[in-house]
Amino acid sequence: MAGSAPVCCLREIRSIMESPMDWCFAEEGHSQDIVLEKQVFRSKVLESHVQLACSSQYCAFPLNGNELCIWNIGINPVHQPLHLIGHHHSITAVSFGSKMDPLLVCSASRDYVIVWNLDECTKKALQGITPCGIVIGTLLGIVLYVRFSPDDQMVAACAGNRIYILNAKNEAVLAELEGHLAPVTAAEFCTWEKNMLISVSEDRSFKVWDCCTGVLIYQSAVLTAFPLLSLFIDEEKKQIITGCADGQLWIFSLISGHNYRCVVHINVKKEIERFYSKTGKYLQQFGEIQNNFKLSGINDTRVEETVETSLPILRIEHCDKPSHTDKEENFFPAVIARYLWIGSSTGLFIINLANFEIEAALHYKDYSDLSIQFAGSCVLTRKAVDGKVLCLLTSMFESVIALLEISPTALMRAQKNEFLSYGKEKCLLVIASCSLLPNSPLNTESLKKSSSKLTNKKTLGPKGTMKDQPLVFHNKIKSSGYTSAPQMKMFSPNTKMKKTNKVLEWKNNCKRKNKEYPLENFPPTKSEREISAAGKPTSISCIQYSGDGEQLACGLADKSLLVFNSNLTGTPSVFSGHDGAINSVGWSHNKKWLVSASEDKTVRIWSVCNTEPALLLGREMFQRSVRFAQFYYIDKFILLCCGAEFHLVNCYLDISKDDLKRYKQKSVCNLVQKFPMASTVEITSLSAVNDFYSYIVLAAGSNRALEVFDLNAGCSAAVIPDVQSRSVHQICQNKGSAFSTQQPEAYNLFMTSAIGDGIKLWDLRTLRCERRFEGHVNRCHPCGIAVSPCGRFIASGSEDKCAYIYEMHSSTFSHKLTGHTESVINVAFNPSSAQLTTATLDGKLQLFLP
Numbered sequence: 001m002a003g004s005a006p007v008c009c010l011r012e013i014r015s016i017m018e019s020p021m022d023w024c025f026a027e028e029g030h031s032q033d034i035v036l037e038k039q040v041f042r043s044k045v046l047e048s049h050v051q052l053a054c055s056s057q058y059c060a061f062p063l064n065g066n067e068l069c070i071w072n073i074g075i076n077p078v079h080q081p082l083h084l085i086g087h088h089h090s091i092t093a094v095s096f097g098s099k100m101d102p103l104l105v106c107s108a109s110r111d112y113v114i115v116w117n118l119d120e121c122t123k124k125a126l127q128g129i130t131p132c133g134i135v136i137g138t139l140l141g142i143v144l145y146v147r148f149s150p151d152d153q154m155v156a157a158c159a160g161n162r163i164y165i166l167n168a169k170n171e172a173v174l175a176e177l178e179g180h181l182a183p184v185t186a187a188e189f190c191t192w193e194k195n196m197l198i199s200v201s202e203d204r205s206f207k208v209w210d211c212c213t214g215v216l217i218y219q220s221a222v223l224t225a226f227p228l229l230s231l232f233i234d235e236e237k238k239q240i241i242t243g244c245a246d247g248q249l250w251i252f253s254l255i256s257g258h259n260y261r262c263v264v265h266i267n268v269k270k271e272i273e274r275f276y277s278k279t280g281k282y283l284q285q286f287g288e289i290q291n292n293f294k295l296s297g298i299n300d301t302r303v304e305e306t307v308e309t310s311l312p313i314l315r316i317e318h319c320d321k322p323s324h325t326d327k328e329e330n331f332f333p334a335v336i337a338r339y340l341w342i343g344s345s346t347g348l349f350i351i352n353l354a355n356f357e358i359e360a361a362l363h364y365k366d367y368s369d370l371s372i373q374f375a376g377s378c379v380l381t382r383k384a385v386d387g388k389v390l391c392l393l394t395s396m397f398e399s400v401i402a403l404l405e406i407s408p409t410a411l412m413r414a415q416k417n418e419f420l421s422y423g424k425e426k427c428l429l430v431i432a433s434c435s436l437l438p439n440s441p442l443n444t445e446s447l448k449k450s451s452s453k454l455t456n457k458k459t460l461g462p463k464g465t466m467k468d469q470p471l472v473f474h475n476k477i478k479s480s481g482y483t484s485a486p487q488m489k490m491f492s493p494n495t496k497m498k499k500t501n502k503v504l505e506w507k508n509n510c511k512r513k514n515k516e517y518p519l520e521n522f523p524p525t526k527s528e529r530e531i532s533a534a535g536k537p538t539s540i541s542c543i544q545y546s547g548d549g550e551q552l553a554c555g556l557a558d559k560s561l562l563v564f565n566s567n568l569t570g571t572p573s574v575f576s577g578h579d580g581a582i583n584s585v586g587w588s589h590n591k592k593w594l595v596s597a598s599e600d601k602t603v604r605i606w607s608v609c610n611t612e613p614a615l616l617l618g619r620e621m622f623q624r625s626v627r628f629a630q631f632y633y634i635d636k637f638i639l640l641c642c643g644a645e646f647h648l649v650n651c652y653l654d655i656s657k658d659d660l661k662r663y664k665q666k667s668v669c670n671l672v673q674k675f676p677m678a679s680t681v682e683i684t685s686l687s688a689v690n691d692f693y694s695y696i697v698l699a700a701g702s703n704r705a706l707e708v709f710d711l712n713a714g715c716s717a718a719v720i721p722d723v724q725s726r727s728v729h730q731i732c733q734n735k736g737s738a739f740s741t742q743q744p745e746a747y748n749l750f751m752t753s754a755i756g757d758g759i760k761l762w763d764l765r766t767l768r769c770e771r772r773f774e775g776h777v778n779r780c781h782p783c784g785i786a787v788s789p790c791g792r793f794i795a796s797g798s799e800d801k802c803a804y805i806y807e808m809h810s811s812t813f814s815h816k817l818t819g820h821t822e823s824v825i826n827v828a829f830n831p832s833s834a835q836l837t838t839a840t841l842d843g844k845l846q847l848f849l850p
Helices: 118-126 268-279 286-291 301-308 324-329 408-414 420-425 447-460 501-511 743-746
Strands: 035-043 059-065 067-072 083-085 091-096 104-109 111-115 133-138 144-150 154-159 162-167 173-177 185-187 196-201 207-210 216-221 228-234 239-244 249-253 262-267 312-318 339-344 347-352 357-363 375-380 389-395 400-406 526-532 540-547 551-556 561-563 573-575 581-587 595-597 603-607 613-617 626-632 637-642 645-652 668-676 681-689 695-702 706-709 715-720 729-734 751-756 761-764 768-773 783-789 792-798 802-806 813-817 823-831 837-840 846-849
Touching: 059 091, 059 389, 059 400, 067 091, 067 104, 083 118, 091 144, 104 133, 104 768, 111 118, 111 681, 133 162, 154 185, 154 286, 162 185, 162 196, 185 228, 185 783, 196 228, 228 312, 239 312, 249 312, 262 268, 268 347, 268 357, 312 375, 324 706, 339 375, 347 408, 357 408, 400 613, 408 761, 447 645, 447 668, 540 581, 540 823, 540 837, 551 581, 561 595, 595 626, 603 637, 613 668, 637 681, 645 681, 695 729, 729 783, 743 751, 743 837, 751 783, 792 823, 802 837
Parallel strands: 581 626, 681 729
Antiparallel strands: 035 400, 059 067, 067 083, 091 104, 104 111, 111 133, 144 154, 154 162, 162 173, 185 196, 196 207, 207 216, 228 239, 239 249, 249 262, 312 339, 339 347, 347 357, 375 389, 389 400, 526 846, 540 551, 551 561, 561 573, 581 595, 595 603, 603 613, 626 637, 637 645, 645 668, 681 695, 695 706, 706 715, 729 751, 751 761, 761 768, 783 792, 792 802, 802 813, 823 837, 837 846
């Protein structure tokens, strides 16, 4: 057994520790208690950059250089603290064990690595006996980080470029891990993979080890130009999270088969700025915070610039979900959010792991009575007790250690987003929850009724006058020498058109398609068939399935509109007439009509039974190309966007023709109202539900904002600024399907996609981004997205010749669909069966099945 270090005595509170402070601070006049400074300790030496330890019952930190101070949070301060002395050099790292019985603590310095049993040390100190710790490592060098294994049988000590795996019960080196090119700053054991250890280093990379054999399993590339300082393992999602000295966070997946891929990269500094811009509280001191990091006496201007712009991530820790969110908002949340604490030199931040946005910020400088304004080290408790967490800080410039008690609920309540309450007041819901207003634009009378009334008036004519009657020839009447009907056919309408067969076929298909969508199926990932939509490579601009899932409409850049069988077999129907690339295509609710918008400044409505347009909205109506068109309000209206406004058009469709005036269309339309989008040059995407009654229309503009319109009221209801870093190229709503059933709350979800900024999931009720999806490549082309009828999966195109499938509850993709020959720019789920169709830049359609 290793020799034990002589140590300690139990002392009463000495002059090095100030009296407890029970000050309670509130931000900007809020009455809620946010932070309480429970205790302040003063050391004889600077303890700025050391590893601290904090649990729900104890906190441990170095004091006066080589003393290990243990503070029991729950007992009388008169019997505090417990000082353990056994190191000759300054302590640089402290860590608690994974188990509570017995509770172990490890302290490390240049000379020793010592493991203490707190229960035994406390008992011996109370009996006046000098407790003894167990030396498990000697002269390893400067140890920056120590961590117990999940079973407390091993200790990983990061000393220099190496990681020593030590026996926690005696002095024995079990393994020595070499491979990092700079000092190792943190190491964590994986709880679900036995013998797996992950480490980060100042060489700006992370490595995965087998800590028993010493074998290097995986090493990452260089992630950044700044050292990696902190590491956290997310057991629930099986991910690692690491932060660097410049305020950057990386999340990597440890799931088998994911090959340690990067889930997301977060710029914490930018997220903090975005957070304050959303809440309307612009942090005036944000620029000043960076200036306080300037170190005098440094001649190298490059070093000064680096320190000035940095926001070091000192600590990453789990944060329990605040208790107020669901109760106050009184509805089931769309996404069960999980949170992290981010500890930095300037403050503490709560980040949402679903949307990767800052939810709350606590800047030390905002609380003038706190003893520490700039932290050199910090640690937080993993579990909240009575809604409060403990935070242990050391000062960067003074010999001060402070223990804080923080209420995440009060902090988040005080910094609630202003637009969140605004959307809540409006009660925005996709499903119509009230009757139409008398003056609502949606209360417009149907053109079909108007046309019939007009026809009846013309037929009746003025009262008392003779009505015009059609001229009829009878073969039995002799007139002008004719004894029989004329033999030459002057005009004979074609009554045996193929459209009759198509109508019957469509009706039969609808009757046949009465099954339920498979809700528990696996997503479609197996390639079944691939075809070329056109004779030559042509970009497929848009694709959409009909409501019964029997047909697939494709708009091409070569001005043609094609309708395929859902299985991509047989010869497609061709609808030609546009003079420009087709921008969008949409099906009617009754599956009888198609609407297409084109670059030729026209919108055409087609009958599925006829390749000629039933209605043409021409260039005289639009000054610019029409970006988008769709049926709306169960086929009563047409929505289309042109420039910075969208049009609500009432239309009556009729493909029947008069025998004498076959050139004249009976279909008519009428512009009900134009809705301009504020402060934008062009509407880049438009979306609304047509399968059920909904008053909501979503419009995204070139100003990167998203505006919500309530067409029942006939006005804008809400605006979400800076939806994504670039203008949104597609809004995709969770519209469900006639073959599946979802919870009513699910229909309030919608997604936005932008080049270079991934996919964001939004909730209309809160007007908040609930989750972000990262992993696909979208840097140049506007890659399309789609949500499955069951609402469980999201499909996305990608520029790496693949399609990606995400699960709604995960921010990283679950399946990668390969085999494409070009960038996948459009995707569509079949509403009636588990099928996915992808469309590529070179005009290929590919069908995927489960």
